[in-house]
Amino acid sequence: MAMVCLSDFEAYAKKYLPKIAWDYFAAGADDCTTRDENILAYKRIRFRPRMLRDVSVMDIRTKILGSEISFPVGIAPTGFHQLAWPDGEKSTARAARAMNTCYIASTYSTCTLEEISAAAPGGLRWFQLYIHRNRAASQQLVQRAEALGFQGLVLTADLPYTGKRRDDVRNGFRLPPHMKVKNLERAFEVCKMSLLDPSVTWNDIYWLRSLTRLPIIIKGILTREDAELAVRHGVQGIIVSNHGGRQLDEGPATIDALVEVVEAVRGRVEVYVDGGIRKGSDVLKALALGAKCVFIGRPALWGLAYKGEEGLQDVLRILQDEFRLSMALAGCASVSEIGQHLVQFSKL
Amino acid sequence: MAMVCLSDFEAYAKKYLPKIAWDYFAAGADDCTTRDENILAYKRIRFRPRMLRDVSVMDIRTKILGSEISFPVGIAPTGFHQLAWPDGEKSTARAARAMNTCYIASTYSTCTLEEISAAAPGGLRWFQLYIHRNRAASQQLVQRAEALGFQGLVLTADLPYTGKRRDDVRNGFRLPPHMKVKNLERAFEVCKMSLLDPSVTWNDIYWLRSLTRLPIIIKGILTREDAELAVRHGVQGIIVSNHGGRQLDEGPATIDALVEVVEAVRGRVEVYVDGGIRKGSDVLKALALGAKCVFIGRPALWGLAYKGEEGLQDVLRILQDEFRLSMALAGCASVSEIGQHLVQFSKL
């Protein structure tokens, strides 16, 4: 079976992963409307490609918070990578480093931050944080991450409680006994999300700020109002995200929300987006609408499920090739030439 | 089979109810366009969820006409509950009381008002009225309801004649011989809707007013013009409804009509809505658009069909949990924080 595009990896993962793991990764909240809208919304955006521009030398590199990456696609934080591949997040870290891009490691990793760091020394990594009721535990995580050389702190804002994912309820999803949420091993029971603190507010950004010198990126913003609040509270970056459609169903597709957030932010901080990226041209659309970089969630897991580190590299390489090609076909030789003039919203 | 969401109950009811009963409950008028639009219209509304608001303490209670209910979902008036469960409306009354919400008992109940009252003393109940050609019969019903402690009188305005429900015609629908429309037992033949009075006009509100001190809620309003007339004729509440799509096909979805009615009413009376509620987030959308409370029809019958009183409680509990969760994920800790800023209409 030739692996030609990301949906080939999806089909593979669906076929070979245990159902309970596939369902967990695939799950969206409620009717999965937002999960699916994330993808459909890209299809409503049309390119306005320009011709006869010299695209013989292509430069697809970009920088996020000052660090250069080989192309504007990073790995979004997702949990439980051992469900996809035995080496779990260690493989993810290695693939990201090999492809010279950024990996956001999740609090809910099945490897420790230390294991992740050791697996791929020198790789560009950010750490994703949930704030727990036990603030000391969260503080300890932040400081471990900083000490290990993680270069950004990503605060997830859209999970005061876990969304209702019907298949997980039906399956009675829980980690197999031999896997553990290792970063939290002593502090919490595995998978008890109720230890997350639903009382977190914008003021907690100041508390985080006091714990670390790392740049703070807030993940889960979908409105101009919250984008403005994020900027005012001093974050360095915003990831427009709806948690892959796993939290509040029937919120906006992320690519639609991106437009609103970028407009509100007016360049004061970097804006990224995740959700629904399935082709290199989706990346081009996101950048045209103002994203500095995109992050992929499920496609990275499909890559892991296919062949671990190597499979994830395959996924990234396909996206990279497709992104480069779509840039060239749209008439852009470097990322700096990408702009809103390249796209229009279909009226359909 | 895990009962995770309302469509699980629907599937159960479809599988286990006699076809003639399922068809009767499921029926919409003509092509069933409006019945289905009631649901689809919710899907065209998108949330604008807000993040990092303290949602650690959730308060989902509300009041309707001064009575507190545990959450803004009541039981809409539907007929013939014994078709779904042997105890019929007695089970419905018990479940509503157990969940501390409001039950609107139908004229076309298969239990008497007295049986309903005795089944769940102290429960919050309204009585739904059709005005019959025999006005004395209607007067007697109103006065029985008031004497039994019903706290509201719901006048159905959209049934001068019964809509054309093709499956009922094909099935030759009629109540099985052992069931009776007990409230009307002496006054009418069962199921002969032609005894309803198609000459009813707005002036009959004044006649109703003269019969009872109960608040009058008018059900079946879909336009701003009729909303204005309702307010002027002194009703206390309006239920935006298209009778579950069972009367005039191809009228508006109720959630769309709600917007128009709320705007016309300008807060002078309470506005409710029924039709198409299938998830807790639908309730949130209705409240964001100005409803004080929603009422569920078919889902309540599916709950009864599943396990009677217990099954209906399951349905209500699921809606309650989903409503609370969607509120929290949208950034609202109490019903009073819900507002129009939470939603936008999709352009699709």
Place this chain on the structure above:
Amino acid sequence: MAMVCLSDFEAYAKKYLPKIAWDYFAAGADDCTTRDENILAYKRIRFRPRMLRDVSVMDIRTKILGSEISFPVGIAPTGFHQLAWPDGEKSTARAARAMNTCYIASTYSTCTLEEISAAAPGGLRWFQLYIHRNRAASQQLVQRAEALGFQGLVLTADLPYTGKRRDDVRNGFRLPPHMKVKNLERAFEVCKMSLLDPSVTWNDIYWLRSLTRLPIIIKGILTREDAELAVRHGVQGIIVSNHGGRQLDEGPATIDALVEVVEAVRGRVEVYVDGGIRKGSDVLKALALGAKCVFIGRPALWGLAYKGEEGLQDVLRILQDEFRLSMALAGCASVSEIGQHLVQFSKL
């Protein structure tokens, strides 16, 4: 099998008619887009029903060009009724008279005008005319019709050449040898449409005017420009029609074109519409948008195919009952109360 709605008759006809006859009646031009749009366009119109209006006494009669009909639905001109039922147009004429409505007999009838007249003396009938290259033949037809008591002359304007109906080409459609286009028996060969005159222009209305005192109704108008020309050339009525989607594919649905035509005509002549009427509520929509009456084509043929005269009466009676009911449920007790306020175009 209960015949509950018009699609029951459609299913019957599809099942029992010879394929070549079914295909001929069902045919649309090219991709059949307009044929299907005629129906879909009705579904995009939403009612704004009004409540609590006295609808105890319903009056659904109307007048067309001064003649009263029992409800605003007539029989559109379609050819070859013997393909549907042995007695052909004689049955059609009888059913129309029995239901007290208007029947537009086609030039391409399989019975003569004389047979049609004799079958149902006193019925309200109009005669539909194509202008042939042999003008004398057309003149003779017009004068025969007038002498036989037909009360209107319907000039079809949209068939300078026959549309491309793929199934008819594939089937090699032609009338069975025992059927004849009797009105033209001597003048033409059967089914050779090429005898129609494609040089007809608006000036030919004056020629028709000179032949007869009958009111002239022009059929096939779809634009405001042509509606204005029709009024200026002195017609008494306009039938907005796209020939059931059998001529130019991908023109407008007739109900959409009706709006434009009614606006242009400004009440100077009566406007009717055909195409896509499948329910009584479609009739109500057409009247709300300004039609004085609608005409049904294929549904009449389905009725004939079911049981001849009796089957067509069944079809008309169902439409009549549905129309009366939808009027009542929308709050109108008589045709004069129907107006544009009753409808709105869905944005979907």
Place this chain on the structure above:
Amino acid sequence: MAMVCLSDFEAYAKKYLPKIAWDYFAAGADDCTTRDENILAYKRIRFRPRMLRDVSVMDIRTKILGSEISFPVGIAPTGFHQLAWPDGEKSTARAARAMNTCYIASTYSTCTLEEISAAAPGGLRWFQLYIHRNRAASQQLVQRAEALGFQGLVLTADLPYTGKRRDDVRNGFRLPPHMKVKNLERAFEVCKMSLLDPSVTWNDIYWLRSLTRLPIIIKGILTREDAELAVRHGVQGIIVSNHGGRQLDEGPATIDALVEVVEAVRGRVEVYVDGGIRKGSDVLKALALGAKCVFIGRPALWGLAYKGEEGLQDVLRILQDEFRLSMALAGCASVSEIGQHLVQFSKL
């Protein structure tokens, strides 16, 4: 099997061509969205047909760059015609001449320009050019074409790199060993598109201009900006094209882009369009929106696959008949009467 419309030829070709050839011709880039949109976009355009205009004498001829063709449909440049029919482009040339229309021969023909010329002397032909890294090779091709009597030079602007056509990747598409890209036989290896020069810019138009006196037509323009640049750089014609959806997926449908390009060009040069033409009425729509002529790609290949020269003539004749009929039914007797008033964009 009767060949009644173009999709009959499509079905034939799909059934009888080797899969690898069918896939190659059918391929679109990535998700094939644009390939399919080219067709769907035509369906969103509605005619506004006019009645009672004398259409007894139809004139469907037009001129492109001064040369008369029998109707406004030419053959777009597509590669590898021997994959469809043994005689390849020689058959294409003969069919085009027989139908008195224009054939744009592709650089990637499987016959030489000389063979094509010899097969149909005197036919109207343009030559399609890719600019290769080896400019001398391109220059030689241009000059051979001019010497052979080709009357136009079509520069393809949308292929700095080849689009990603998944099926071709999966199939490992390459020409069978007995076929050759004969025009390039010495200069290049077959199918190595990477010899195309991705550094081509607008200035290369001046270089082409210096090589030949042929009119230059630029193919692949989709925006008003590029249309303006094309005019300013002195081209004689523009073909609005997205390469049949084979290059950048999710660009605009060509019929939509045509509107924008025609508006920008303001009559200074001729504008043509390809992509998605499947019926004669599509041609009418394109002309109504300002195209001087359309070109067909895949349908020509289906015709070849059916019966070579004869099959392609069948395809052209069907389009011609359909175009003439749709013109007549829309009320136009000659191409000069076609205008924007004939169409409107559906809101759906």
